[in-house]
Amino acid sequence: MGKNLTKRSEDYSKWYNELVVRADLAENSGVRGCMVIKPYGFAIWEKMQAELDRMFKETGHQNAYFPLFIPKSYFSKEASHVDGFAKECAVVTHYRLKNDDDGKGIVVDETAKLEEELIVRPTSETIIWDTYRKWVQSYRDLPILVNQWANVVRWEMRTRLFLRTAEFLWQEGHTAHATKREAIAEAEQMMHVYADFAENFMAVPVIKGLKTESERFAGALETYCIEALMQDGKALQAGTSHFLGQNFAKAFDVKFATKEGKQEYVWATSWGVSTRLMGALIMTHSDDNGLVLPPNLAPIQVVIVPIYKGQEQLMAISEKAKIIMADLRAKGITVKFDDRDTHKPGWKFAEYELKGVPLRIAMGQRDLESGTAELARRDTLTKETIAQDDLVDTVERLLKEIQENLYNKAVNYRNEHITEVNSFEEFKEVIENKGGFVSAHWDGTIETEDKIKELTKATIRCIPLDAKEEAGKCVYSGKESTKRVLFAKAY
Amino acid sequence: MGKNLTKRSEDYSKWYNELVVRADLAENSGVRGCMVIKPYGFAIWEKMQAELDRMFKETGHQNAYFPLFIPKSYFSKEASHVDGFAKECAVVTHYRLKNDDDGKGIVVDETAKLEEELIVRPTSETIIWDTYRKWVQSYRDLPILVNQWANVVRWEMRTRLFLRTAEFLWQEGHTAHATKREAIAEAEQMMHVYADFAENFMAVPVIKGLKTESERFAGALETYCIEALMQDGKALQAGTSHFLGQNFAKAFDVKFATKEGKQEYVWATSWGVSTRLMGALIMTHSDDNGLVLPPNLAPIQVVIVPIYKGQEQLMAISEKAKIIMADLRAKGITVKFDDRDTHKPGWKFAEYELKGVPLRIAMGQRDLESGTAELARRDTLTKETIAQDDLVDTVERLLKEIQENLYNKAVNYRNEHITEVNSFEEFKEVIENKGGFVSAHWDGTIETEDKIKELTKATIRCIPLDAKEEAGKCVYSGKESTKRVLFAKAY
Numbered sequence: 005m006g007k008n009l010t011k012r013s014e015d016y017s018k019w020y021n022e023l024v025v026r027a028d029l030a031e032n033s034g035v036r037g038c039m040v041i042k043p044y045g046f047a048i049w050e051k052m053q054a055e056l057d058r059m060f061k062e063t064g065h066q067n068a069y070f071p072l073f074i075p076k077s078y079f080s081k082e083a084s085h086v087d088g089f090a091k092e093c094a095v096v097t098h099y100r101l102k103n104d105d106d107g108k109g110i111v112v113d114e115t116a117k118l119e120e121e122l123i124v125r126p127t128s129e130t131i132i133w134d135t136y137r138k139w140v141q142s143y144r145d146l147p148i149l150v151n152q153w154a155n156v157v158r159w160e161m162r163t164r165l166f167l168r169t170a171e172f173l174w175q176e177g178h179t180a181h182a183t184k185r186e187a188i189a190e191a192e193q194m195m196h197v198y199a200d201f202a203e204n205f206m207a208v209p210v211i212k213g214l215k216t217e218s219e220r221f222a223g224a225l226e227t228y229c230i231e232a233l234m235q236d237g238k239a240l241q242a243g244t245s246h247f248l249g250q251n252f253a254k255a256f257d258v259k260f261a262t263k264e265g266k267q268e269y270v271w272a273t274s275w276g277v278s279t280r281l282m283g284a285l286i287m288t289h290s291d292d293n294g295l296v297l298p299p300n301l302a303p304i305q306v307v308i309v310p311i312y313k314g315q316e317q318l319m320a321i322s323e324k325a326k327i328i329m330a331d332l333r334a335k336g337i338t339v340k341f342d343d344r345d346t347h348k349p350g351w352k353f354a355e356y357e358l359k360g361v362p363l364r365i366a367m368g369q370r371d372l373e374s375g376t377a378e379l380a381r382r383d384t385l386t387k388e389t390i391a392q393d394d395l396v397d398t399v400e401r402l403l404k405e406i407q408e409n410l411y412n413k414a415v416n417y418r419n420e421h422i423t424e425v426n427s428f429e430e431f432k433e434v435i436e437n438k439g440g441f442v443s444a445h446w447d448g449t450i451e452t453e454d455k456i457k458e459l460t461k462a463t464i465r466c467i468p469l470d471a472k473e474e475a476g477k478c479v480y481s482g483k484e485s486t487k488r489v490l491f492a493k494a495y
Numbered sequence: 496m497g498k499n500l501t502k503r504s505e506d507y508s509k510w511y512n513e514l515v516v517r518a519d520l521a522e523n524s525g526v527r528g529c530m531v532i533k534p535y536g537f538a539i540w541e542k543m544q545a546e547l548d549r550m551f552k553e554t555g556h557q558n559a560y561f562p563l564f565i566p567k568s569y570f571s572k573e574a575s576h577v578d579g580f581a582k583e584c585a586v587v588t589h590y591r592l593k594n595d596d597d598g599k600g601i602v603v604d605e606t607a608k609l610e611e612e613l614i615v616r617p618t619s620e621t622i623i624w625d626t627y628r629k630w631v632q633s634y635r636d637l638p639i640l641v642n643q644w645a646n647v648v649r650w651e652m653r654t655r656l657f658l659r660t661a662e663f664l665w666q667e668g669h670t671a672h673a674t675k676r677e678a679i680a681e682a683e684q685m686m687h688v689y690a691d692f693a694e695n696f697m698a699v700p701v702i703k704g705l706k707t708e709s710e711r712f713a714g715a716l717e718t719y720c721i722e723a724l725m726q727d728g729k730a731l732q733a734g735t736s737h738f739l740g741q742n743f744a745k746a747f748d749v750k751f752a753t754k755e756g757k758q759e760y761v762w763a764t765s766w767g768v769s770t771r772l773m774g775a776l777i778m779t780h781s782d783d784n785g786l787v788l789p790p791n792l793a794p795i796q797v798v799i800v801p802i803y804k805g806q807e808q809l810m811a812i813s814e815k816a817k818i819i820m821a822d823l824r825a826k827g828i829t830v831k832f833d834d835r836d837t838h839k840p841g842w843k844f845a846e847y848e849l850k851g852v853p854l855r856i857a858m859g860q861r862d863l864e865s866g867t868a869e870l871a872r873r874d875t876l877t878k879e880t881i882a883q884d885d886l887v888d889t890v891e892r893l894l895k896e897i898q899e900n901l902y903n904k905a906v907n908y909r910n911e912h913i914t915e916v917n918s919f920e921e922f923k924e925v926i927e928n929k930g931g932f933v934s935a936h937w938d939g940t941i942e943t944e945d946k947i948k949e950l951t952k953a954t955i956r957c958i959p960l961d962a963k964e965e966a967g968k969c970v971y972s973g974k975e976s977t978k979r980v981l982f983a984k985a986y
Contacts, residue, residue, distance in 0.1 A: 033561070034622070035562045038562035040560070042559055043557035043558065046559045047557065050558060066537070068531070069532040070531050071524045072646055073585070076601060079601060080601055092590065092591055093592065094564070095592065096585045096587050097586065097587075099586065100582060100586075101570075101614070110567060122585070124587065131524065135525075138522070157563065171563050171564070173560065
């Protein structure tokens with residue numbers, strides 16, 4: 005199976021598209037730009053959700069649910085938001101179909117036209133802040149720390165599975181605070197939560213930073229982000245957290261009485277990650293043989309494949325496998341025993357390689373006799389023969405080791421692909437040939453940012469939080485600059 | 496708080512609406528017919544989801560995700576399905592908005608009209624079977640046992656929070672099988688899973704049965720259902736499971752090669768429960784003081800309220816409370832300590848009563864001295880003084896007892912409200928005055944069913960699975976009948 009996959013070096017984009025479909029993660033549907041997330045892909049997303057949800061709750065958030073539809077007029081209330089979001093979207097104009105007059109099909113019933121069009125939410129700030137107005141009277145009602153798991157729709161012309169789809173799944177946190185300081189602290193906290201999740205569960209190293217004004221969320225005063233680097237040298241924005249100031253509170257008239265009895269506007273944040281993370285996960289670790297999954301997010305961490313002739317051998321191997329499985333499960337390890345007689349062991353090996361199962365145990369008649377098993381690692385594609393008595397401990401150790409190995413490999417690749425440049429010639433050369441992040445001085449103007457984008461397709465991914473103060477000259481304009489920012493071509 | 500709630504005996508419907516809003520479960524949004532599920536209400540729904548999801552997975556199902564939008568033409572492919580679902584629905588006709596020419600607002604961009612309208616899914620059989628065609632080639636690919644947690648939209652003219660909303664949350668299982676027998680077994684299994692969940696977690700007794708032809712799901716050959724009875728004597732359909740035969744396989748051309756190499760159409764089921772269950776839960780147990788929750792689904796099972804004067808007393812009580820909380824949590828019990836200084840104990844008592852928290856512990860200075868605590872039950876509204884040493888065991892025992900008590904109370908009420916009648920006079924009398932289920936003979940015709948509905952507003956809720964064979968005369972037409980069916984007015 006893996007053998008027929010396009011190689012990354014041949015066509016990275018084609019490799020990705022093929023991998024997503026052939027590893028049973030997702031596929032295109034009959035609806036333009038909308039994907040079907042298949043059970044195996046969804047199982048990974050569920051593991052992501054479970055961890056993130058736990059982290060959100062540990063930081064004091066609760067889940068809630070707000071309407072899918074947003075009245076058109078809500079978007080007009082926050083000036084910058086409308087330009088960012090209300091344009092390419094799905095518009096509901098009617099609420100009934102009827103049988104066609106010729107009786108051959110169904111058509112829109114023109115008498116059932118909505119007075120005001122409804123927009124399928126591209127993000128929920130407006131409908132949520134319209135609701136918060138009813139929830140907030142006094143400082144006692146603050147903070148509101150709410151998250152929503154939902155589907156959203158942004159009409160995209162060019163779509164790619166997980167990376168850019170018209171409909172996608174995400175979570176959106178929307179919080180309301182009494183003070184500016186508290187709101188900023190919340191936005192920063194959630195950026196750290198996202199980074200923690202990306203690094204410790206996805207094994208994807210990220211750079212924390214701030215977006216420039218032109219890359220900010222529509223309606224935000226500050227956008228915090230985490231940026232990852234894919235194997236083709238392109239950056240991917242993996243999560244954003246926005247400090248929204250009082251913009252939405254003013255647009256939707258959300259005020260509270262302070263302890264002193266004064267009326268003040270509420271301070272806001274919003275933050276989100278989406279099924280796009282699946283794209284980041286896939287592209288960071290996978291290889292020409294297929295998917296590679298970090299153990300912390302693998303729906304199946306270990307698969308046991310019996311190698312047998314006849315029912316008697318299978319019975320003997322199954323008996324042994326059951327004991328091993330019970331021991332592994334007692335340690336919280338997810339294990340599958342694939343005793344299907346419809347497929348041969350070689351086929352199964354290829355299948356689990358393609359699907360990125362971190363560890364594979366093969367057991368045959370000879371293994372039973374010698375008290376051994378063959379253990380194969382997906383990340384290094386190495387095999388070793390292990391005494392059955394050591395199997396459980398070895399598996400436990402290797403799962404940790406694989407998780408670390410994937411992270412370290414990704415960190416090394418990422419670090420090798422942050423290049424400091426000091427001239428625009430160098431800048432273009434690196435962006436064009438080496439790829440990755442380019443660390444360069446920038447004069448802080450939108451004009452320069454736009455010009456660089458026009459000339460190189462590279463955008464400012466972020467102003468890293470840990471950027472050191474350093475006097476320099478803008479790589480394009482030569483004007484004064486005090487710190488370097490990171491440029492890259494991006495997904 | 497509870498004191499200002501409308502009484503059930505005064506106006507049951509008003510009582511329900513007030514309760515849902517005041518217990519912080521849900522509220523109407525600015526979008527017609529769409530609700531906001533508030534954090535406390537959503538926490539209950541999350542507990543329902545978690546249990547159901549576990550039960551689905553234990554019966555071999557996996558989750559997946561299919562598109563929100565369905566092309567209009569898909570609905571026309573299954574003849575009976577289109578009449579049932581494609582009528583009152585949200586229709587997406589455009590994919591872009593633009594600034595109005597007068598610059599004052601945004602309007603639909605008429606140049607961005609979709610070639611084919613998209614329907615916001617009212618249910619997903621069509622899009623899913625369009626997908627299954629690609630997933631199924633041979634018997635090896637069957638069964639497909641897939642579930643989806645999703646939002647769906649059915650344009651309702653008269654809406655009520657949780658019971659009937661334009662958008663609601665649900666799960667929809669869609670399975671594909673090689674044989675008719677296996678598909679029927681699946682549909683029956685899921686009805687039993689739903690009944691198990693309703694009775695053991697929601698503490699809501701249900702009657703399992705079959706729908707009559709006219710009450711069947713559009714496109715089903717058989718609809719299994721569970722029917723519950725509310726305190727106002729009206730029935731509520733709590734879940735349905737459909738045997739769809741080969742209808743969708745034929746409409747979407749889903750065939751498989753049998754072991755013998757023949758091409759056959761695949762057999763289907765679908766099954767779902769929705770946020771409507773929240774309505775059933777609320778209406779089955781709650782009283783004039785507010786919500787009553789079964790411990791198995793209560794987000795907070797026990798609340799501890801300190802009664803104190805000054806920081807010193809609070810510190811002493813907190814110390815004791817922390818020990819109790821740790822002991823309770825070690826037993827898997829969810830406990831909250833409400834030491835907010837913004838509200839008085841009496842206010843908190845009323846709040847947790849309104850919100851249906853099963854057990855409340857109050858501890859004051861005198862309790863500390865005497866080593867006691869006051870324990871109050873939400874279901875019986877009784878209080879007792881307990882030695883602190885017995886508290887954890889008592890709480891554990893009472894949570895079980897409350898769960899059982901609520902179920903038994905509901906079973907008694909339900910059983911008292913199943914009335915056998917043998918004449919249409921009696922039928923009308925019971926439906927009009929006593930309410931509940933009427934068990935009566937029916938001649939099996941749609942005409943009689945319609946006529947009875949027209950005259951009494953009662954519908955056939957189900958043909959109970961355990962209905963005994965019994966010769967009789969139809970209560971309306973006097974024609975022969977072999978078993979009794981259950982009629983009721985319904986939500």
